[in-house]
Amino acid sequence: MTRDRVARVALYAVLVLGLLVVVGPFLWMVLSSLKPEAEIRSVPPTWWPDTLTLGNYRDLFARLDFPRYFFNSALVAALVTAGNLLFCSALGYALAKLRFPGRRALFLVVLGMLMVPGMATFVPQFVLISNMGLANSYAGLVLPFLAGPFGVFLMRQFLLGIPDDLLEAARVDGAGEWRIFLRIVLPLCKPALATLAILTFLASWNNFLWPLVVATTEDKYTLPVALALYSVGQNQIYYGLLLAGAVVVVLPVLIVFLVLQRHFLRGIATTGLK
Amino acid sequence: MPKERRRLRRAVTGWAFAAPFTVLFVVFSALPVVAALAMSLTDLRSTDLRNPFAVDFVGLDNYTRLVGDELFVKAAGNTLIFVVVGVPLTMAVALASATGLNSGLLRFKALFRVGFYLPAVTSIVAIAVIWRFLLDPEAGLLNNLLGLVGVDGPNWLGDTSTALPSLIVMSAWRNFGFLMIVFLAGLQGIPVDLYEAATIDGAGRWQQFRGITLPLLRPTLLFGAVVTGIGYLQLFEEPFVMTRGGPLSSTLSVSYHIYNQFGFGNYGYAAAASYVLFVAIVGLSVLQFRLLGTRGDS
Numbered sequence: 001m002t003r004d005r006v007a008r009v010a011l012y013a014v015l016v017l018g019l020l021v022v023v024g025p026f027l028w029m030v031l032s033s034l035k036p037e038a039e040i041r042s043v044p045p046t047w048w049p050d051t052l053t054l055g056n057y058r059d060l061f062a063r064l065d066f067p068r069y070f071f072n073s074a075l076v077a078a079l080v081t082a083g084n085l086l087f088c089s090a091l092g093y094a095l096a097k098l099r100f101p102g103r104r105a106l107f108l109v110v111l112g113m114l115m116v117p118g119m120a121t122f123v124p125q126f127v128l129i130s131n132m133g134l135a136n137s138y139a140g141l142v143l144p145f146l147a148g149p150f151g152v153f154l155m156r157q158f159l160l161g162i163p164d165d166l167l168e169a170a171r172v173d174g175a176g177e178w179r180i181f182l183r184i185v186l187p188l189c190k191p192a193l194a195t196l197a198i199l200t201f202l203a204s205w206n207n208f209l210w211p212l213v214v215a216t217t218e219d220k221y222t223l224p225v226a227l228a229l230y231s232v233g234q235n236q237i238y239y240g241l242l243l244a245g246a247v248v249v250v251l252p253v254l255i256v257f258l259v260l261q262r263h264f265l266r267g268i269a270t271t272g273l274k
Numbered sequence: 275m276p277k278e279r280r281r282l283r284r285a286v287t288g289w290a291f292a293a294p295f296t297v298l299f300v301v302f303s304a305l306p307v308v309a310a311l312a313m314s315l316t317d318l319r320s321t322d323l324r325n326p327f328a329v330d331f332v333g334l335d336n337y338t339r340l341v342g343d344e345l346f347v348k349a350a351g352n353t354l355i356f357v358v359v360g361v362p363l364t365m366a367v368a369l370a371s372a373t374g375l376n377s378g379l380l381r382f383k384a385l386f387r388v389g390f391y392l393p394a395v396t397s398i399v400a401i402a403v404i405w406r407f408l409l410d411p412e413a414g415l416l417n418n419l420l421g422l423v424g425v426d427g428p429n430w431l432g433d434t435s436t437a438l439p440s441l442i443v444m445s446a447w448r449n450f451g452f453l454m455i456v457f458l459a460g461l462q463g464i465p466v467d468l469y470e471a472a473t474i475d476g477a478g479r480w481q482q483f484r485g486i487t488l489p490l491l492r493p494t495l496l497f498g499a500v501v502t503g504i505g506y507l508q509l510f511e512e513p514f515v516m517t518r519g520g521p522l523s524s525t526l527s528v529s530y531h532i533y534n535q536f537g538f539g540n541y542g543y544a545a546a547a548s549y550v551l552f553v554a555i556v557g558l559s560v561l562q563f564r565l566l567g568t569r570g571d572s
Contacts, residue, residue: 011374011377014374015371015374015375015386018371018386018390019385019386019389019390021447022389022390022392022393022447022451023389023392025401025404025405025408026392026404028404028408028415029404029407032407040413041412041413042413043412043413043418044418044421045413045415045418083298086294087294087295087298088295090291090292090294090295091291091292091294091295091296093291094288094289094291094292095292098284098287098288098291099284099288100284100285100287100288100289100292101285102289103288103292106292106296109304110299113299113303113304113307115504115555115556115559116303116307116552117504117507117508117551117552117555118508119508119510119529119532119548119551119552120307120310120548120549120551120552120555121303121306121307121310121548122536122548123310123313123532123536123541123544123545123548124305124306124309124310124313124545125302125306126536127309127313127318127323127541128301128302128305128306128309130323131323143298143302144302144303146298146302147294147295147298147299147302147303149299149303152295177287177291181291202395205397206396206397206398206399208397208398208399208510208511209510209533213536223397224397224398224399224400227397227399227400227403228399228402228511228514228515231399231402231403231406231515232514232515232518237406239407239410239413242403242406242407243403243404243407245400245403246400246401246403246404249396249397249399249400250396250397250400250401253395253396253397254392254395254396257388257392257395258388261388261391
């Protein structure tokens, strides 16, 4: 018994320490972003801000164009999410419930693309988007991400679990496939659609390489691009400004994650272990 | 023929649902994979975009140039180190925390799970900014904490011997939570009576871990290793934000090199480098299926 108790206390100690190491940097980021630059650089550092200030945030929003970047990130993520919900659920339905020639091959190609990293395709994608005259445009930022393989996989897996009888009954009643899709299939898919929406929005919000390549003027920057370029573009680093910028990128995501965590964990369970 | 007509109708309906996705997907995802290969066999440069006839087929020249490109070789070496050290480290931390959380004598399990997973959902760029601050030689939290116990911390990101290890530790910090969730799901799939039987047979905790947990978790572990490996092979944001690939290219990664070459306008050359990376990633995935397949049969 006592050995068990010692083991348990040790386990708690290690886990709490681990939690501190993982969550600590985020708290440190928020606290430091509320300090003036001189205090951030003071040695030894202050834990709680001596001078609590929103100056870094004021600079971020008034002197730099962060409202613009925030809007760009949100717009791009919203469009990408809408596209994926629409296109992936339609294809997922076709793959799971309809028989048509080429179905298997199509699924295999989509599945294969899950492996292809953005790094491998961004050069030809950029050439394509440039030749379409869409470099440095919202369309250019969004188009390559509207139809992602992950969503097809997720929707197909979910739809395979929905009994055919339900759809057959509707067919016998004379409902067309579009009607069945809109009135029966989509409402049944709500949990999967929610998971897909959250994961897609998040991936787009955090996406870096493509917006870095496509957005060539500041008015098209997304938040991560702006943050990264400010971070490397300065001769002298202003940590206060950068940390406030990091808070603006991270905080909305953390809030959404904490509220909707089960959707994230379900997403992992579906994709990771099938 | 009503049967023929029904089949035709089915095909039309099926493709009507599939078409919007397929068109976008083929144009913006599938064709670029083929185009990257084609481009890697040419001397395409950014200045040729308006003048496609200036582009020449150069065969495998770009690939032979890669082998002789000191920076590419350096980047490949760095990336390899990042993967070979980073993956086992991340897996070990993830497995340890998953086993800890699964040991059953714990309350607040959900709190730990969410907390450890937190960095995985946040932007790598933002995390790189935070860590750059944490690792600052003077103002950074780490060296100030080390100072409390009398240790004079190094200039983590400014020294060739500590820059890459710093990025490795940071990546393990960010990614172990995801793997932990995956491993937890795997652990919960192991029947409890196996452990009970082992306890009756007098097997200790460590013996049970080696004799039951590890072998039964093998597919999950393998999956975790491959997913993490694929992610780590694409290392880019961290050196971009934190070190600019330095000092002395000690944190230059293959992806960063590809991006730089693209920035210089060497599209054909960048495409060749990206194809090498792509093949490495496919190779890793194939290896996973092979390993899983052979074990699954026996």
